[in-house]
Amino acid sequence: xxxxxxxxxxxxxxxxxxxxxxxxxxxxxxxxxxxxxxxxxxxxxxxxxxxxxxxxxxxxxxxxxxxxxxxxxxxxxxxxxxxxxxxxxxxxxxxxxxxxxxxxxxx
Amino acid sequence: xxxxxxxxxxxxxxxxxxxxxxxxxxxxxxxxxxxxxxxxxxxxxxxxxxxxxxxxxxxxxxxxxxxxxxxxxxxxxxxxxxxxxxxxxxxxxxxxxxxxxxxxxxxxxxxxxx
Numbered sequence: 305x306x307x308x309x310x311x312x313x314x315x316x317x318x319x320x321x322x323x324x325x326x327x328x329x330x331x332x333x334x335x336x337x338x339x340x341x342x343x344x345x346x347x348x349x350x351x352x353x354x355x356x357x358x359x360x361x362x363x364x365x366x367x368x369x370x371x372x373x374x375x376x377x378x379x380x381x382x383x384x385x386x387x388x389x390x391x392x393x394x395x396x397x398x399x400x401x402x403x404x405x406x407x408x409x410x411x
Numbered sequence: 412x413x414x415x416x417x418x419x420x421x422x423x424x425x426x427x428x429x430x431x432x433x434x435x436x437x438x439x440x441x442x443x444x445x446x447x448x449x450x451x452x453x454x455x456x457x458x459x460x461x462x463x464x465x466x467x468x469x470x471x472x473x474x475x476x477x478x479x480x481x482x483x484x485x486x487x488x489x490x491x492x493x494x495x496x497x498x499x500x501x502x503x504x505x506x507x508x509x510x511x512x513x514x515x516x517x518x519x520x521x522x523x524x525x
Binding site: 308310338346347348349350353391397398399400401402403404 | 444446452453454455456459466467502504513514516517518519
């Protein structure tokens with residue numbers, strides 16, 4: 305079993321939709337959690353860190369449930385420019401990534 | 412430099428050839444990671460350095476893969492006797508300690524083995 309698992313996707317949504325991605329991790333000692341965005345043929349870039357209390361950055365909301373070893377990302381009012389692959393990342397002894405969930409926002 | 416720099420950006424190798432991929436992390440960044448990313452997959456952890464010490468190499472897929480960071484700055488990932496399944500993007504990332512800080516990726520070295 306992989307250390308970090310994500311919804312397989314792909315997600316194809318219309319502009320303005322709300323979309324949620326989920327991610328589970330297996331190491332209960334994991335310390336920090338992140339969502340990265342990766343555009344086609346580009347390197348991953350940090351979207352946001354995920355805190356226990358949940359955190360919001362504009363249209364993006366990230367949540368962490370340590371008891372269930374689960375993190376989520378909610379995108380509200382999707383824009384065409386949100387089309388990308390979203391990777392969850394979990395820090396244990398080192399940083400591990402999920403396989404990514406591809407999002408396509410259509411007009 | 413301003414960011415993580417990797418070279419070569421693109422490499423085509425014949426099966427059986429040895430390749431060396433270079434990573435120049437952000438100046439002052441202590442921690443350095445190598446990842447392998449196949450098409451349509453997430454980055455798979457290969458190895459991790461803190462300064463010159465290789466603290467984890469559990470992700471290296473075979474003994475054909477070797478990484479070093481002798482002076483605690485530039486790192487080289489070497490792949491001996493390349494196979495077609497080695498074709499992937501090799502991503503290097505670095506961060507200041509603690510490792511919980513943001514890690515910054517280079518643009519990757521795209522390796523195609525023919």
